[in-house]
Amino acid sequence: MFRLAMLAGAAAIASPAQADTLREALVGAYQTNPTLQAARANQRATDENVPIQRASGLPGVSATATHIEFLKRSANSFTAPERNLSVGVDLGVPIYSGGAVKNAVRAAKQRVTAGQANLRGTESAIFSFVVAAYMDVIRNEAIVGLSTNQVEVLSVNLQATEDRFEIGDLTRTDIAQSQSRLAVAQSDLRSAQANLILARENYIQLVGEAPDNLQPPPPLPGLPDNVAAAIDIALENNPDLIAAKERADAARFDAKAAGASRMPTVSLFAGGDYSDFYGTLGGPTSAQFAQTETTANAGVQISIPIFQGGRPAALKRQAQARSTAALEQVIEAERDVIAQVRASYSSWQAANAIIESSLSAVSAAELSLEGVRAENSIGNRTILDVLNAEQELLSARVQLVTARRNAYVAGFTLLAAMGKAEARDLGLEDEGLLYDPTLNYERVKGRIWDWDSDPEPVAVSTRTVDIPASNAEIQTVESQPGN
Secondary structure (H helix, E strand, O other): OHHHHHHHHHHHOOOOOOOEOHHHHHHHHHHHOHHHHHHHHHHHHHHOHHHHHHHOOOOEEEEEEEEEEOOOOOOOOOOOOOEEEEEEEEEEEEEEOOOHHHHHHHHHHHHHHHHHHHHHHHHHHHHHHHHHHHHHHHHHHHHHHHHHHHHHHHHHHHHHHHHHHHOOOOOHHHHHHHHHHHHHHHHHHHHHHHHHHHHHHHHHHHHOOOOOOEOOOOOOOOOOOOHHHHHHHHHHHOHHHHHHHHHHHHHHHHHHHHHHHHOOEEEEEEEEEEEEOOOOOOHHHHHHOOOEEEEEEEEEEEEOOOOOOOHHHHHHHHHHHHHHHHHHHHHHHHHHHHHHHHHHHHHHHHHHHHHHHHHHHHHHHHHHHHHHHHHHHOOOOOHHHHHHHHHHHHHHHHHHHHHHHHHHHHHHHHHHHOOOOOHHHOOHHHHOOOOOHHHHHHHHOOOOOOOOOOOOOOOOOOOOOOOOOOOOOOOOOOOOOOO
8 A cells, every 4th residue: 555655646746857756765765775785784694594503413524634754753663654644534414413403493594584574674764764854854945945935024024114214104123123033034044054954964864865856745555543553553563573573482492402402412424534655654564564545434423411510501591591581572672662653643643733733823824914014004013013923924834844744754653663664565576676585595595515605795885975065055936835
């Protein structure tokens, strides 16, 4: 649903040339954000723990070659060789390890699943930051526009006040009041411009590109009817909670693996050796001795631990304590998810209510300003009344654009807490952009070749050093939001 709405919303907006949409910003972050790219690389490293742990249960083959020069031999040894070359090959096959390998592999697999959930959480968090940055730019651009308009209006008011003073219609007090309000408006404009630059730089940091004529975002679909429904969805889909549960399962297998050091181990072994004495074995009677020999052996080895100083029990207790901690962290994550959902839902509802009241406030302030100006023209209102009415209208408009920003960000944050604001929800697979962490796991989980390797590491994220510094310029519009 979210994917379809994002696509439909983006298509429904008549975007001029060189305009950015929210979906484009999310795609840019998905492809080039260094935090997300690093999380994917760390997940690939986590994938390797499965073949690492499995290797302990696979056969091992080793070969050794030794050349010895006997520099000084025993005076009583007449047949000792002067030199020797020995080559040996040994094969070891683990048969039984008390469950250590099996449980270590299971724990590694659970951590792979947990890591994949963590990666989902990272994607969701990055998208939430991008949405907030996107809406911050739109809000601050609107506020700069409103503040610029306010400075222009107050400048005209000041000029009109000075003209009326010249003809004796107003006093110096009226001029001082107009000058004061204009100075405050100019200060507010500088602050708004600084906030806009900050918002644009934050956008560049997250997306990797400068914002260019950001278009209104599409509606957020799939928002719940009530907070209880939101919590039910979140408890089922929130990636952080899923990751905590998987880590708890992994810790349970760790405890089983830790206790395996008290159990017997069984392994098969086989070996072959070749020796060459270079014709020096036997000294003067070397012709009577074979100067090369080959031997082979095979057998079964059983190791039964009797006493290890309490180390196995300590490892077991340690793993059990960590398992308990992991179970507590599941509850902690659950609490956090519930708090996030409830807080986001409340913020979303509150922002929507503020939008409604702000719309009414803007409408009323516009009528009030029109009336106060008319009454001032006939002497029933003072210049201060006009200035106050203009300030009330500006405040109402700023509150409206801020509430719209807050409502959208809170709604997206709510979707993120519900596990419904990730790459798979944005339709990125339609363009072949979706990163699937399971592909790398399937690629590496069964590899056993010691000389296997991946290409040299290369950074994927884009740098922002060549992007010009942001400014506070905005496109000129005929009317400001709320007019």
